[in-house]
Amino acid sequence: MENFALKAVDALAPEVAVVKPQSAFFEAYGAPGIAVLERVIDHARAAGALVLLDVKRGDIGSTMAAYAAAYLGGVTGLDADAITISPYLGYGSLAPAFDAAKAAGKGLFVLARTSNPEAARLQNAVLDNGKTVAQSIVDQAAAGNAGAAPLGGIGVVVGATIGTGELDLSRLNGPILAPGFGAQGAGVAELRKLFGPSLRGVLPASSRDILRHGPNPAALREQVRRIAASLAG
Amino acid sequence: MENFALKAVDALAPEVAVVKPQSAFFEAYGAPGIAVLERVIDHARAAGALVLLDVKRGDIGSTMAAYAAAYLGGVTGLDADAITISPYLGYGSLAPAFDAAKAAGKGLFVLARTSNPEAARLQNAVLDNGKTVAQSIVDQAAAGNAGAAPLGGIGVVVGATIGTGELDLSRLNGPILAPGFGAQGAGVAELRKLFGPSLRGVLPASSRDILRHGPNPAALREQVRRIAASLAG
Numbered sequence: 001m002e003n004f005a006l007k008a009v010d011a012l013a014p015e016v017a018v019v020k021p022q023s024a025f026f027e028a029y030g031a032p033g034i035a036v037l038e039r040v041i042d043h044a045r046a047a048g049a050l051v052l053l054d055v056k057r058g059d060i061g062s063t064m065a066a067y068a069a070a071y072l073g074g075v076t077g078l079d080a081d082a083i084t085i086s087p088y089l090g091y092g093s094l095a096p097a098f099d100a101a102k103a104a105g106k107g108l109f110v111l112a113r114t115s116n117p118e119a120a121r122l123q124n125a126v127l128d129n130g131k132t133v134a135q136s137i138v139d140q141a142a143a144g145n146a147g148a149a150p151l152g153g154i155g156v157v158v159g160a161t162i163g164t165g166e167l168d169l170s171r172l173n174g175p176i177l178a179p180g181f182g183a184q185g186a187g188v189a190e191l192r193k194l195f196g197p198s199l200r201g202v203l204p205a206s207s208r209d210i211l212r213h214g215p216n217p218a219a220l221r222e223q224v225r226r227i228a229a230s231l232a233g
Numbered sequence: 234m235e236n237f238a239l240k241a242v243d244a245l246a247p248e249v250a251v252v253k254p255q256s257a258f259f260e261a262y263g264a265p266g267i268a269v270l271e272r273v274i275d276h277a278r279a280a281g282a283l284v285l286l287d288v289k290r291g292d293i294g295s296t297m298a299a300y301a302a303a304y305l306g307g308v309t310g311l312d313a314d315a316i317t318i319s320p321y322l323g324y325g326s327l328a329p330a331f332d333a334a335k336a337a338g339k340g341l342f343v344l345a346r347t348s349n350p351e352a353a354r355l356q357n358a359v360l361d362n363g364k365t366v367a368q369s370i371v372d373q374a375a376a377g378n379a380g381a382a383p384l385g386g387i388g389v390v391v392g393a394t395i396g397t398g399e400l401d402l403s404r405l406n407g408p409i410l411a412p413g414f415g416a417q418g419a420g421v422a423e424l425r426k427l428f429g430p431s432l433r434g435v436l437p438a439s440s441r442d443i444l445r446h447g448p449n450p451a452a453l454r455e456q457v458r459r460i461a462a463s464l465a466g
Contacts, residue, residue: 002263015405022299024290024296024300024303025296025308027299027301027303027304028299028300028302028303028306029270029303029309029401030262030267030303030309030310030311031268031270031271031310031311032254033303033309034263034264035264037264038263038264053324056291056292056319057257057323058291058319059257059289060347060351061349063255063257063258064257066255066260066261067257067260067261068255069261070260070261070262070266071260073261073262075261076261076262076263076266077263077264078263078264078366078413079294086289086291086319086321087290087321087345087355088320088321088352088355088356088358089331089344089347089349089352089355090349090351090353090354090355091350091351091355092350093349093352094350094459095349099437111321111322114293114322114333115325116294116322116323116326117325118293118323118324118326119321119322119323119326119368120323121323121360121361122320122321122322122323122360122366122369123321123323124361125359125361125365125366126358126359127354127355127356127358127359128354128357128358132358133251133355133358133366133443136354136355154388166289180360181284181430185321192261210304210415218237231377
């Protein structure tokens with residue numbers, strides 16, 4: 001696992017803007033796996049890439065502050081440039097992470113409307129103000145980003161496979177992490193159609209579609225360049 | 234941190250049914266912190282306590298399966314008897330964890346209605362079938378527990394500080410993890426009033442109210458016995 005992960009990150013980090021390790025695949029090896037994740041983060045940063053660590057943490061109070069310290073506080077080997085966070089306990093419960101990110105000039109991506117089929121019912125449930133859960137997350141992120149230039153640091157996760165017009169992203173003023181690109185089915189045309197004028201803030205994420213070429217460094221690089229060319233086209 | 238954690242678990246594990254470590258406080262020290270968490274789990278189990286690891290993980294597909302392997306698969310030092318999981322990506326997205334728990338005879342606690350003030354709006358949002366998000370989580374857990382005796386393995390997290398009658402737990406047939414007991418304000422009378430006939434499945438959790446007596450083993454034990462006596466009374 002360490003051989004695969006470090007070969008992949010050494011081949012890819014000089015090619016891409018952001019490396020997004022998935023914490024679960026390292027946690028699956030316990031503490032030694034987390035030590036490998038620390039080396040992956042270190043290699044990616046040394047090669048000049050930003051690290052967006054996909055951890056989807058979400059908790060309250062002192063516990064959320066501990067997650068923020070772990071991943072945004074600059075004090076552990078797991079320190080990243082941005083992380084994903086999960087708002088089931090309420091957007092406001094994530095405040096310690098917003099505070100930590102702002103203090104360190106880092107970023108956050110709050111789960112809003114994900115691409116998996118089981119997500120629609122909960123994320124489209126309706127709040128007492130008539131908004132859907134997902135729209136409410138986007139709007140609260142937008143409030144946090146108001147006035148920031150060129151973009152605020154609070155991003156959202158919106159799957160590249162949801163329906164066009166389902167979500168109003170026009171006031172977000174922050175980045176959009178869009179999984180579902182590549183292996184999960186969305187292409188460049190779908191990104192354009194779905195995100196429209198918000199496209200400049202979209203971070204399309206591809207994982208399996210690249211890693212299936214590993215651990216061959218040349219094949220990994222070639223696949224990333226193929227995807228980059230398709231995005232530029 | 235290791236000294237405090239191991240003194241606390243060595244003092245408390247022989248006294249209680251379940252030890253619930255909070256992963257965030259170990260993650261805040263990076264990979265070395267996770268190694269300490271592995272030793273905490275090992276000490277707790279060696280003393281005969283069950284370990285409910287509070288990780289609130291939630292993801293989809295192969296990623297959720299990796300979390301299930303990490304914490305329920307019997308293959309890492311982080312292996313626990315039960316974990317907490319978060320359903321923002323949809324209850325159905327958690328299926329790999331339900332499968333892993335069932336295969337291993339372990340348990341899960343799905344976040345349903347938590348005690349923090351920021352949680353109410355999202356968790357009380359209304360689905361297309363007219364149920365609240367929280368009630369829908371409880372009902373899906375109930376469907377998974379149907380027919381199990383004495384209780385099924387799918388529990389829910391319901392704060393001991395929410396309103397009476399807000400949630401129908403009568404068909405759950407599974408355990409209820411009730412944080413909010415002690416430091417967060419609920420007492421034994423509130424538990425009784427809130428959970429009524431479901432009380433036999435309630436696992437009241439106390440953390441800060443005990444740990445503030447550490448790392449003095451005798452004081453920790455005394456506080457746990459004080460709480461146990463109040464629950465029995």
